[in-house]
Each structure stands twice: as C-alpha cells, then as structure tokens.
Amino acid sequence: MAVIKHESRTLRDTEDVVRVRQxxxxxxxxxxxxxxxxxxxxxxxxxLARNAVLHGGGGTVRLEALNDGARRGLRLxxxxxxxxxxxxxxxxxxxxxxxxxxxxxxxxARRLVNQFDIDSRPGTGTRVxxxxxx
Amino acid sequence: MERIPILKMGDNLxxxxxxxxxxxxxxxxxxxxxxxxxxxxxxxxxxxxxxLEIVDSFIGRMLGNIAAMARVLDARTVxxxxxxxxxxxxxxxxxxxxxxxxxxxxxxxxxxxxxxxAGPDGRHQA
Numbered sequence: 001m002a003v004i005k006h007e008s009r010t011l012r013d014t015e016d017v018v019r020v021r022q023x024x025x026x027x028x029x030x031x032x033x034x035x036x037x038x039x040x041x042x043x044x045x046x047x048l049a050r051n052a053v054l055h056g057g058g059g060t061v062r063l064e065a066l067n068d069g070a071r072r073g074l075r076l077x078x079x080x081x082x083x084x085x086x087x088x089x090x091x092x093x094x095x096x097x098x099x100x101x102x103x104x105x106x107x108x109a110r111r112l113v114n115q116f117d118i119d120s121r122p123g124t125g126t127r128v129x130x131x132x133x134x
Numbered sequence: 135m136e137r138i139p140i141l142k143m144g145d146n147l148x149x150x151x152x153x154x155x156x157x158x159x160x161x162x163x164x165x166x167x168x169x170x171x172x173x174x175x176x177x178x179x180x181x182x183x184x185x186l187e188i189v190d191s192f193i194g195r196m197l198g199n200i201a202a203m204a205r206v207l208d209a210r211t212v213x214x215x216x217x218x219x220x221x222x223x224x225x226x227x228x229x230x231x232x233x234x235x236x237x238x239x240x241x242x243x244x245x246x247x248x249x250x251x252a253g254p255d256g257r258h259q260a
Contacts, residue, residue, distance in 0.1 A: 014157035021154065021188065039188055039219040043227060046190040050157070094228050105191055108227035 001068040003075075008062045011080075017049040020061055024076065027063050031072045032134055041074060041132045044109040048078045048128050051105050056080025056126055066131070073114075073133040081125040088120055138163045140170050146178040146247055147171065147209075152185045160196045168203045178247030179204050182240055184215030194229040201234045211235060214243035 009020055024045040028038040045061070052059035059080030066073040085091045092107045106128075110116040113130040120126040136159055141148040147170055149163070167179065179200065183189065189197070201211040214237045216224075224231070237243035 018154050018156045025187065036219045036222050039217075039223045040226065043188045043190050043223045046188060046192075047227075050190075050192060108191060108229070111226050111228070112223065 001066055003064045004067045005065040006062060008060055010058070010060055011049050011052045011078075012058045014050065014053060017046060017053060020049045021046050023063060024074070027065060027074055028132075031065055031074050033074070033132070037132060037134070040112040041076070041130075044112040044130055044132075045076055047105040047109040048076070048130065051128075052078050052080040052082075052126075055085075056082030058082075059125075066133075068133075071133055073131055075129065075131040078128045078130075079125065084122040084125055085118075085120040086122050088118055091120075092118075135162070137166065140166060142170075142174055142176070145176060146180060146244075147174065147176045148180050148182070150182040150185070154187065155193065157192055160193055164196050164199055164203075167200055168207070171204055171207045171209050176209050179209055179211040180240065180243045180247060181211065181213045182215050182243075183213055183220075184217065184239075186217070186220065189216070189220050189224050189229075191227065191229060194224065194227075194231060197231060197234050205233070210247055212237050212243040212246045214238065214240050 009023060010016060011020065021042050024042050025038060028041050049061060057080065059078060062077040064075040066075055090096050092110065094107045109130065113132045115131040117129045118126070138149060138151055138159065147167065149167065170176065171179065181197065197213055204211045212235045216236060235246060237246050
C-alpha cells in the first residue's frame with residue numbers, strides 16, 4: 001500500500017473543523033468516492049476534528065490518499081496532546097459523553113469508516129486513525 | 135457578527151441554512167430562533183437544510199434542541215430538504231433526530247406546519 005499524497009492541517013478551533021470538512025470533501029472527490037462515501041468520511045472527520053479541538057485542546061490531522069493495487073482510499077490521522085481518554089472502551093460506547101454532547105462522536109465515527117484505530121493514554125494525548133476505501 | 139437570517143411569514147419562522155456552519159454559528163442560530171419564537175409568538179418553524187452537505191452529531195443536537203425549545207414555546211418545528219446521502223450517514227452515525235419532524239421539501243413542510251391549525255382545538259397536534 002502506498003501513500004500517494006499527504007497533507008497536514010492544524011485544528012485549533014471549530015472554524016478549523018469546517019476547513020477540515022471541506023478539505024476532506026475535496027480529497028474524497030479526488031479519490032473517486034461516491035457521494036454517500038464522501039458524506040460518511042466527511043462526517044466522521046467532523047466528529048474527530050471536533051473531539052481534538054474540544055477535548056484534546058487542539059491538534060492536527062494528516063490526510064493521506066492511499067493506493068493499494070486497484071483500490072483507492074483516504075486515511076485520516078487525528079492527533080492531540082490533550083489529557084487522553086482513560087477508558088477508550090467506554091468512550092466508544094454510544095451515549096457516553098463528558099463534553100455535554102450526544103456521545104456519538106467516537107462510536108459514530110467508527111461506524112462510518114472501514115478501519116478505525118484509537119490509541120489514547122491519560123496525560124499523553126489521543127491518536128485516531130480512520131480509513132475509508134473506495 | 136455572522137448570523138443565519140430568520141424570516142417571518144405569517145405565523146411561521148423560516149430559516150434556510152446556506153453555509154457550512156461552525157459550532158458557534160449553530161449555537162447562535164439556536165439562541166436567535168428561540169428568542170424570535172417568543173418575540174413573534176410564532177406557531178411554526180421551518181428549517182431548510184437542503185444546502186447542508188453533512189449533519190454531524192453537533193448539528194443534529196442543535197436541530198433537536200431547536201425542536202424541543204420550540205415545542206415548549208408552543209411552536210412546531212419541521213426540518214426540510216435533507217439530502218439522501220446526509221440521511222444515510224446520519225442513521226449510521228446513530229442519530230435519528232428524535233422529536234424532530236421532517237419533510238421532503240419546503241412545500242410539504244409548510245403543509246405539515248399548516249395542518250396543526252386543523253386540529254380540534256387549534257393547538258399543537260403531536
């Protein structure tokens with residue numbers, strides 16, 4: 001599998017969340033995603049970008065266009081150096097929230113993509129990697 | 135400050151969201167709408183989201199909050215024009231917008247809002 005193109009973006013405030021949504025949309029179109037697939041990865045990106053801003057105190061996202069033989073995909077790597085998530089299993093459960101939201105962000109984002117990996121430790125921050133294939 | 139316009143038409147308020155909203159703008163809309171419902175004694179609120187390319191959990195929550203606040207103020211909310219791709223994604227995300235009435239387009243949405251006047255006591259028909 002090859003990364004054919006990549007780009008990093010900063011996530012500081014909720015306006016950056018909108019910018020990331022737009023960037024992910026452009027990349028998803030360039031990857032040849034269907035409208036529904038575009039919408040799914042943009043929505044997942046919106047949830048994870050907001051998490052990084054609200055819970056992680058800001059962070060970054062790296063967009064990667066992938067080529068795996070005939071398959072094309074889009075991988076997004078969200079990283080923050082925030083307080084981390086003490087119990088990831090609990091955080092992935094629907095309805096679990098610390099931020100006053102609906103508690104659908106992490107679990108919902110996971111359902112919208114093909115691959116979802118999360119690495120979080122208290123005190124060191126959180127890294128979420130999602131991939132959607134065409 | 136950036137704001138989404140709220141139009142008054144008879145007893146109803148109309149909102150058409152034409153921009154990709156950041157969270158603060160969504161919160162401002164929620165507050166503005168609630169204030170306008172009370173101020174104008176609106177009976178119906180129609181929100182057109184046909185230009186929205188996504189509805190994530192934050193925007194979903196805003197729509198739910200608006201519908202709940204409007205209900206408490208005796209107004210009915212109808213969200214119209216959701217794109218099919220947005221609807222598919224929303225359900226997979228786990229959001230079914232409980233308490234939010236939806237219609238396919240503005241015309242059907244206005245019918246829904248108008249139909250409440252036909253209720254036996256002219257008040258809110260659940």
